[in-house]
Amino acid sequence: MAEAEKTAIEFQHVRKDFTGQTILKDLNLTIPADEIFVLVGPSGSGKTTTLKMINRLEEPTDGTITFFGRPVAAYPLQELRWSIGYVLQHIALFPNMTVAENIAVIPEMKKMPRDRLRARTEELLAAVDLPAKTYADRYPDALSGGEAQRVGIVRALAADPGVILMDEPFSALDPISRTQLQDLILRLQSKLHKTIVFVTHDMQEAVKVGDRIAVMHNGVILQVGTPAEIRQHPAAAFVADFFAGAEMGRVAWADTVAQVLASGVLTATSQPPTPAVTLHTTVAALAPQLAAGTVLAVADPRTRQTYRLDAQGLLNYIVRVHTAEGESNS
Ligand SMILES: Nc1ncnc2c1ncn2[C@@H]1O[C@H](COP(=O)(O)OP(=O)(O)OP(=O)(O)O)[C@@H](O)[C@H]1O
Ligand SMILES: [Mg+2]
Structure with missing residues (x-):
């Protein structure tokens, strides 16, 4: 990293309880700007909850989350949400709207000029290998799962937010589509340099797409580091085993x-x-x-x-x- 690192998002002593049960305990996390930061951990470890506190779909029980230096709670909700794109495992496209109309929803709310929106839609669709000529006027039921996920990515990027949250965006796809979309995200990121917080339960995927990885288990962050740091110096037996599982699959297959x-x-x-x-x-x-x-x-x-x-x-x-x-x- 040539320049001084800028922090996009920071969790300080964050706790989250659901119905009296502590799900996240004293979470501390620094997410640098313009990188892909991966939260990886098994089911139920608290990844989605962590992600949702960034765009305030969930509120922390205790502690502070800052977004570019300012507590998320201090932002007007709309301003915060508009600064953050969100991609889910099962992308929910509006079935009665075409691909282009789905992509236009947020930019239109933000009053992006028509010409600019059209140009951006075409550019982004081309970047995810869905030429506008073929796909812009299609309805979601005429898309494959992988194509729908790509539209979801375009939709999250359309209004040009600085931060994108991705919650298991490729988990529902077959291995080939999954690999293609991982490659696609890396290609896009090399041009766009967004701050991406990417949630997965798959260590192989974490290592492939992450500039930095946080390993979560039972509501606790066990380790944060680059893929190489975590591989070489796992901080806990769980991290080593989690890594070993991914390595074994990769090596033997x-x-x-x-x-x-x-x-x-x-x-x-x-x-x-x-x-x-x-x-x-x-x-x-x-x-x-x-x-x-x-x-x-x-x-x-x-x-x-x-x-x-x-x-x-x-x-x-x-x-x-x-x-x-x-x-x-x-
Ligand atoms: N609204 C809620 N009310 C009560 N408990 C919840 C709620 N949302 C999540 N939980 C619990 O919090 C814990 C963490 O859930 P979370 O969805 O953050 O996990 P996750 O790491 O994203 O798991 P997965 O990989 O299965 O998506 C789980 O035990 C879950 O049951
Ligand atoms: Mg989840």
Whole structure:
């Protein structure tokens, strides 16, 4: 970071009770401007509640939240909300309005000039790969889930707020759309440099999109840092495990039989090699068979031995790879 960091949002000793139960305890958080700040944690850890206190959909029971140096409670509500875009997991587009009309709602309330609104809508739709010519006049029921989420992102950006809150914006999407939209957010952000507070329960997603990550558990922030800092120096066992879960998924899934053989975890067998399994077959392709209990055998050209590959062998491989990664990182 070249320039001095500016703080966009700050939580100071924030507590939140619901019906007498403390959900968030003494929350302290500094969210820098112009970065993607990710709140990651398991279900029920308090992520959505934290997010909603920023735009005052929830009020803290105790403590202060400041927005560019001024307590959120001191802003006129409308001014605060207009400065903050909001994207939800299930984007609620107005079904009786076209894509363009949905995008125009807030800018029109803010009295953005027509020409400027039209230009901005076209520009933003193009940026999310939804050309206005094709999509502007469509109704929401003619959009796929991924397309609707993109419109939701455009809608949140249309009035040009400095801050965008995103609550699990991609969680309901299939893995391919999800990856595409993660890439899209990173591309958009490299141009727009907004302050984005992004909530997810997926550590892999957090690491991919976050400049900085806060790990939450049971209403407490366990650690704040860059993805690399958290990976290298997890501050609590929970953080390390949460990270390990994501790493394991990433490492093992795309690996090939050749890598499994090279790890040395498989045991020799006299069973003949399974013809369909080659050195290039991926773990992802084999997992369903292994999970169903099939015992495969693979020939290793280096040792000229045949090895047994079953569910236990795969699990041993995952543990081996993960342990090796952990060691090389520390
Ligand atoms: N309006 C409410 N009234 C009572 N309890 C609530 C209310 N909203 C949230 N809670 C409780 O507060 C806790 C935190 O909820 P929150 O929605 O912030 O979690 P989360 O981390 O966003 O979880 P998820 O990943 O499932 O969305 C939960 O135990 C939830 O049941
Ligand atoms: Mg939530």
